[in-house]
Amino acid sequence: MAASSASPFIVLRVPSDNSSQSSMRSAFLPLFKPSSSVSLKSSSSRSRSTALVVRNALKTLESKSTLVSKGSGPEAPSLGTKPTILVSEKLGEVGLELLRSFGTVDCSYNLSPEELCSKISLCDALIVRSGTKVTRQVFEAAKGRLKVVGRAGVGIDNVDLQAATEFGCLVVNAPTANTVAAAEHGIALLAGMARNVAQADASMKAGKWQRNKYVGVSLVGKTLAVMGFGKVGTEVARRAKGLGMNVIAHDPYAPADRARAIGVDLVSFDEAIATAEFISLHMPLTPATSKLFNDENFSKMKKGVRIINVARGGVIDEDALVRALDSGIVAQAALDVFTEEPPPKDSKLVQHENVTVTPHLGASTKEAQEGVAVEIAEAVVGALNGELSATAVNAPMVPPEVLSELAPYVVLAEKLGRMVVQLVAGGAGINSVKVVYRSARDPENVDTRLLRAMITKGIIEPISSTIVNLVNADFTAKQKGLRISEERVVVDASPECPVDSIEIRISNVQSKFPSALMDNGEIAVEGRVKGGIPHLTRIGSFSVDVSLEGNLILCKQVDQPGMIGQVGNILGEKNVNVNFMSVCRTAPRKMAIMAIGVDEEPDKETLKRIGEVQAVEEFVFLTL
């Protein structure tokens, strides 16, 4: 890991009694104080409870914290600046109002990729629907300012998630508010296709009266295969049952009992496509589903099958579908989505007489658009406030109750990380870190993702310009060649505490403070939370007990009278306030470790004088 100067971003400084909230906020994101309070009209009880719990937790913090900009370039937000939120596609008015009450909203629709890239470095958040491609170039062009991308809908295949994660940008979506709309559109296409509604309408408008040409097929008693039994697929199945259809479904990840509960059999892919008279697609577009409906699979279908696609165009090989339509394997198709949107004007598929098309209207009802707008506005505002999102796509979702319980341990984890990296001589050669969590709880019940992310942040940030948060912690560690292994050990402690102690060990390095090394050559520090405050409880094999606040001076010296006074005097002469002191001896008059907490950072001369005290053998100054 290359060492560099201090990180050029925003630092939240909070009085020590609120340090846990501060650290939690800075772990996630980007810090903005709303200019006015934002009222939440949550459509989902989960997101409402998450938002409220975290908001309450942050209320106290709001009054005491100050935002300090350390100059992240010309566009860095500073104290009192409202965040800028770019909305690149039409969003419901209620959502826009919510966003306007929090930040500056720039609604710029139909931006070219170049225009989007040139605007994005001025934005803290971007809200899109399916029409905006949020590519790696967009994240690069953002120059670190973009904190969150909100997808006002379900499918996130238009967002480069890998790039978002690498750049530490949170991606959130609105997964529930358009489910019914998409399902209703699927049913509309199913029924409309079976009765040739669109074709008959066009024919009449062309002045014709073709009753014999547009004889349809009935739905009742026919088998419908729902491919992808998630939210939309389930609602389609429910409605199709109401139409008297026999519904089967294929979904490798759906629980059979959920299907059984609504009278649907879960079957294999091959069985589904070979049995059905109607096939409705409801799976996401992923590498595994891309062009899943291809020549080979069309050939396994019943002749005369009818296909509905309200999912993503890319799950069908569109050329293969044209061939299947021409050969009669597929009698009809009804498509709302296309590989390329809008599709080329001369698309054979769109022009095919047995194909009914709509321009990606699945989510386009007034109700759904209002719902997704509120859902996404809440998620984006929450993310800009540093809250964990209930709809995060590229970060772990930590339930609010777990979050509040872990708060002080989050601070401890980051401080231990910061401390241990400063004990490494050179700092840059760390590649193997072991974290041991000791707890009375069953290891299965100790969620360490957040703690690991904070340890990573603590280790990387002091020696790099990379900003680490929950989104990019694991990726950044990997990038820097830092392997973090974790061990959970059950100990006899209070089960009330999620974690009794956290120990960080670093192997294969030299230490600036050799007493931090264990017999096996590893640097080791261990900490605990005491009365809500993080404490250092061991360094190397020396037990100490000092609260991890402010700055820390560690000395190893010959245990003799007057040492505390000598060091205290040197600090006092320079008006450096000592906030605690702890001494641990191997034996009386042998060696001792002295840990001194100081509020101010002593100047170089003062530190030099402490190092020169005759009995002092090792000495290090650490900023926490």
Ligand SMILES: NC(=O)C1=CN([C@@H]2O[C@H](COP(=O)(O)OP(=O)(O)OC[C@H]3O[C@@H](n4cnc5c(N)ncnc54)[C@H](O)[C@@H]3O)[C@@H](O)[C@H]2O)C=CC1
């Ligand atoms: N046309 C439109 O305007 C809309 C389209 N959509 C699209 O509909 C799709 C489904 O949305 P939701 O139901 O909300 O998502 P969901 O995540 O609730 O459901 C997707 C289901 O597909 C399943 N799945 C994944 N891989 C599969 C595979 N290889 N074979 C079969 N099933 C597989 C998953 O297990 C999951 O149960 C998404 O692609 C979404 O983008 C959603 C809303 C509106």
Ligand SMILES: O=C(O)C(=O)COP(=O)(O)O
């Ligand atoms: O939610 C989805 O996945 C959709 O496809 C809806 O897309 P839209 O927001 O209408 O562009």
